[in-house]
Amino acid sequence: MQVYKEQDRYDIKNPVVTVGIFDGVHRGHQHILKTLAEYRDRVKGESVILTFWPHPRIFLANEQYLFKLLNTLEEKKGLLEKAGVDHLIILPFTRRISNETTCEFIEEILVNKIGTRHLLVGADNQFGKDRTGDFEAIKSCSDKFGIGVNQLELKIAEEEKISSTRIRKALWNGDISLANDLLGYDFLFRGRIVTGKKIGRKMGFPTANIFSNETYKLIPKIGVYAVEVLLGNDKYGGMLNIGFRPTVNHTGEPPSVEVHIFDFDKEIYGQKATLLFKERIRDEKKFDNIDLLVEQLKQDKIDALEILKNL
Secondary structure (H helix, E strand, O other): OEEEOOOOOOOOOOEEEEEOOOOOOOHHHHHHHHHHHHHHHHHOOEEEEEEEEOOHHHHHHOOOOOOOEOOOHHHHHHHHHHOOOOEEEEEEOOHHHHOOOHHHHHHHHHHHHHOOOEEEEOOOOOOOHHHOOOHHHHHHHHHHOOOEEEEOOOOEEOOEEOOHHHHHHHHHOOOHHHHHHHHOOOOEEEEEEEOOOOHHHHOOOOOEEEEOOOOOEOOOOOEEEEEEEEEOOEEEEEEEEEEOOOOOOOOOOOOEEEEEEOOOOOOOOOOEEEEEEEEEEEOOOOOOOHHHHHHHHHHHHHHHHHHHHOO
């Protein structure tokens, strides 16, 4: 997949284009990508995803610390490449772009820069100033430039449309099963392993503290989870705690993401790790003493191993 960040013109053969944020690259997006590939093959062209960075909502509303995304930019690139996209254009989102009308955007970007001949639009896709460009406006403007436009139907799951917003809510509620079903893959969190206070080691449950400097990346609801841990090309089972560690943390530290990896005793500080969320086990809880916490951790391990065994 060819990735472009800033370029006046793109060398793309017979571009078949779709425009969107594609946060999550979920099953609804995957439906669009499958149709995009089919249409590309039919017209002997090349598929193009045009997306924006930063997310318009973060840029326009300055919600960097409030609005969270399902994917980092690197995660999104990987998912789109895996889906077989030929070209990914990451357009810097600016105030000027946010103020362009639908027709101005189509002429400046889709026509003059990309040379678009075929445009696929999601059923609820809108672009242009204040997202006022619905399908009729998009088609009317595209017709002026000889761009063929096709609108795709929404993908439905459990009688509701599949959307990034719906998946975010599921993760914030700790409903990993629903989130993973809507995504079509296991929700993932990536970060670097940093040194912690090694309290877990003293209790017989050493943990790897995972830190990500991507402030906009969504972290699921506080609690204990069964996860798989990817370290390089190796995969391990584990149990993950997201939270404040109330039994042992008395300093008011921010929530941590720390995983106990089963049957593992290597030094991995500084390495990158990927967490694949499988199922939520329980809420975080404060125990009266360390012994009670250790007994609960033993049970958590039994539960996590059972979940992972049944995958």
